[in-house]
Amino acid sequence: QVQLQESGPGLVKPSQTLSLTCSVSGGSIGSGNYYWNWVRQSAAKGLEWIGRVYTSGSTNYSPSFKSRVTMSLDTSGNQFSLKLSSVTAADTATYFCARRIPAHGFDLWGQGTMVTISS
Amino acid sequence: EILLTQSPGTLSLSPGERATLSCRASQSVSSSYLAWYQQKPGQAPRLLIDGASNRATGIPDRFSGSGSGTNFTLSISRLEPEDFAVYYCQQYSSSLTFGGGTKVEIK
Numbered sequence: 001q002v003q004l005q006e007s008g009p010g011l012v013k014p015s016q017t018l019s020l021t022c023s024v025s026g027g028s029i030g031s032g033n034y035y036w037n038w039v040r041q042s043a044a045k046g047l048e049w050i051g052r053v054y055t056s057g058s059t060n061y062s063p064s065f066k067s068r069v070t071m072s073l074d075t076s077g078n079q080f081s082l083k084l085s086s087v088t089a090a091d092t093a094t095y096f097c098a099r100r101i102p103a104h105g106f107d108l109w110g111q112g113t114m115v116t117i118s119s
Numbered sequence: 120e121i122l123l124t125q126s127p128g129t130l131s132l133s134p135g136e137r138a139t140l141s142c143r144a145s146q147s148v149s150s151s152y153l154a155w156y157q158q159k160p161g162q163a164p165r166l167l168i169d170g171a172s173n174r175a176t177g178i179p180d181r182f183s184g185s186g187s188g189t190n191f192t193l194s195i196s197r198l199e200p201e202d203f204a205v206y207y208c209q210q211y212s213s214s215l216t217f218g219g220g221t222k223v224e225i226k
Contacts, residue, residue, distance in 0.1 A: 046207075046217060047207060047209075047220075048217070062214060096164075103150070105209060106164070106209075107166050107169075107175065107176075109163035109164060109165075110163065111162075
């Protein structure tokens with residue numbers, strides 16, 4: 001059974017880069033027809049899709065984050081990552097990694113990790 | 120960007136009652152690329168309905184989805200105690216966006 005687990009710092013300083021990793025267990029991230037996504041949730045903005053990296057490594061980002069987000073796939077480590085630059089307090093949220101089959105909803109989610117932006 | 124508006128914001132019902140949740144899109148959602156999720160406190164969302172009307176694996180048949188274009192509905196035929204939660208709609212027709220959620224609470 002495939003499982004996702006987010007990891008990374010829980011506290012990031014303003015203007016710095018937020019870096020998170022999603023480890024995939026029970027299946028190979030480099031095979032199959034899947035989008036590997038990052039979604040965040042805050043009280044102010046609700047659920048927001050940040051972007052996704054496909055099994056091939058190609059990426060697609062939400063216009064809201066495009067200028068400061070980078071996602072990548074690490075097939076040897078069976079994980080994918082999120083980097084969000086120039087963070088502000090508005091980026092304080094719970095960050096989820098999630099899997100999606102093209103033309104379908106998110107069928108698998110990590111448990112989420114809370115990230116606070118504060119000096 | 121397709122905006123999704125969910126109503127009502129809160130639904131107060133008793134176990135055994137029927138729940139009807141609405142999701143309205145600012146423009147047409149093509150191919151019924153709309154999903155519904157359930158979220159409980161401290162948990163990730165769980166996929167309930169995919170493609171507007173298809174129940175996800177393991178979802179009880181008391182959950183049903185309908186609609187097309189700009190109007191979609193999630194129905195729960197008879198509320199069980201474990202169904203009291205927040206429900207979100209999400210479209211994947213044009214980029215991906217979520218609605219603001221409907222909280223189903225115990226009356």
